[in-house]
Amino acid sequence: MSCKKLFVLFFKIVFGLFGLGAMIILIPNIIIRKNADGKLFTVEDVKPAPVAIVFGAGLYRDGSPMPVLKERIETAVALYEEGKVEKLLMTGDNRFEYYDEPTAMYEYAIELGVPEEDIVRDFAGRRTYDSCVRAKAIFGVNEAILVTQEFHIARAIYLCEAEEIEVQGVPSTGRVFRTESEMSWKFREVFARIVAFWDVHFIAPNVVLGDEEFIFPTQ
Numbered sequence: 523m524s525c526k527k528l529f530v531l532f533f534k535i536v537f538g539l540f541g542l543g544a545m546i547i548l549i550p551n552i553i554i555r556k557n558a559d560g561k562l563f564t565v566e567d568v569k570p571a572p573v574a575i576v577f578g579a580g581l582y583r584d585g586s587p588m589p590v591l592k593e594r595i596e597t598a599v600a601l602y603e604e605g606k607v608e609k610l611l612m613t614g615d616n617r618f619e620y621y622d623e624p625t626a627m628y629e630y631a632i633e634l635g636v637p638e639e640d641i642v643r644d645f646a647g648r649r650t651y652d653s654c655v656r657a658k659a660i661f662g663v664n665e666a667i668l669v670t671q672e673f674h675i676a677r678a679i680y681l682c683e684a685e686e687i688e689v690q691g692v693p694s695t696g697r698v699f700r701t702e703s704e705m706s707w708k709f710r711e712v713f714a715r716i717v718a719f720w721d722v723h724f725i726a727p728n729v730v731l732g733d734e735e736f737i738f739p740t741q
Contacts, residue, residue, distance in 0.1 A: 550719035551712055557683070558676035562691045565600045569690060573737055574598045574607040574667045575657055577678060578614020578623035578647060587626050589697055590671065595627055597694035598669045599634045607667055609640050609737050611657060613647030623647075642737050646730040650674070650714075651721050654682040655729045662736040667692055673707045677718050684722045 563569075576598045579591035587595065601607045610631060614623025624643035631641050642661065647653035657663040665688040668678045672693040682689045721727055 547712065547716060550716045554680045554715045554719065555676050558679050558691065561679055561689065562672075562675065562693060565597065565604055565606065565692060568601070568606055568667055568692050570606050571665050571667045571690065572607065573609045573611050573642075573663055573665075574601050574669050574692075575611045575613060575653065575663070575678075575682070576627060577650060577653055577668075577670045577674070578612075578627065579670075581621060581623060581626055585620060585622065585626055587623075587630055590699065591623070591627065592630065593671070593694045593697045594669050595630050596634065596696060597692060599631055599636055601667060601669070601692065602636055602640065609642055610636060611642045611644060611661060611663065611666070611737065613644035613653040613657070615648050616645040617648065642735075646732075648730070650678050651681050651718060651727065652729045654678070654685050654687065656731065657682065658685040658687055659729075659731055660733075660735055662734065662738070663687055665689070669694055671707070673704070673711050677711065677715050680715075681718055681722065 576594050579594060580588040581591070582588055598607075598610050602610060612624045612627035612631070614627060616622045616624060622645075624645050624647070628638070628641050628643050632638055644653065644656055644661065646656060657666065664686075666682065668675060668682060668689050668691045670678050670693070675691040675693050679689055679691050
């Protein structure tokens with residue numbers, strides 16, 4: 523084969539791989555973002571649901587919630603105060619000593635005035651995927667309002683709907699974050715949506731389960 527033909531073949535392979543990579547990135551992102559259309563609301567406009575699912579988002583070294591997590595909790599508390607939900611399901615990571623997202627979320631919500639009996643903690647919500655699976659399988663959630671930032675909420679909706687939970691999303695607002703932080707979160711989310719898509723349709727990874735702890739005892 524001549525050098526010219528090898529050169530052409532090389533570029534066909536390169537461009538073919540580039541196109542395949544673009545499809546792998548774009549298709550899950552388009553599907554997940556499009557799926558959220560018409561499902562995002564404000565605290566005032568969202569329809570009432572039995573429970574709000576609040577997703578963990580990081581703690582400081584002293585165990586207190588970081589600002590991005592505080593914003594989620596504050597939005598969930600606003601939903602509770604508006605009578606839009608009866609319970610708050612705080613789901614987060616608790617795998618490591620001195621790192622307990624659900625309890626930090628629980629304590630901050632109590633500080634903001636929510637009665638402790640109306641807050642449920644999920645200690646094995648290690649990822650958004652895990653949180654949605656456990657919401658259905660462990661806590662018996664069939665309908666919920668999801669609370670997280672706008673950059674994350676489309677993925678949360680997609681994953682919870684995959685577990686046959688009827689959901690609405692309320693993006694948390696009220697705090698101003700650095701532009702660099704917001705861009706970093708959005709960039710990370712591009713790849714997180716790819717993982718979510720594969721988890722739902724191809725992998726179905728194992729999730730830590732356990733005994734049922736239905737939020738509403740009549741279930």
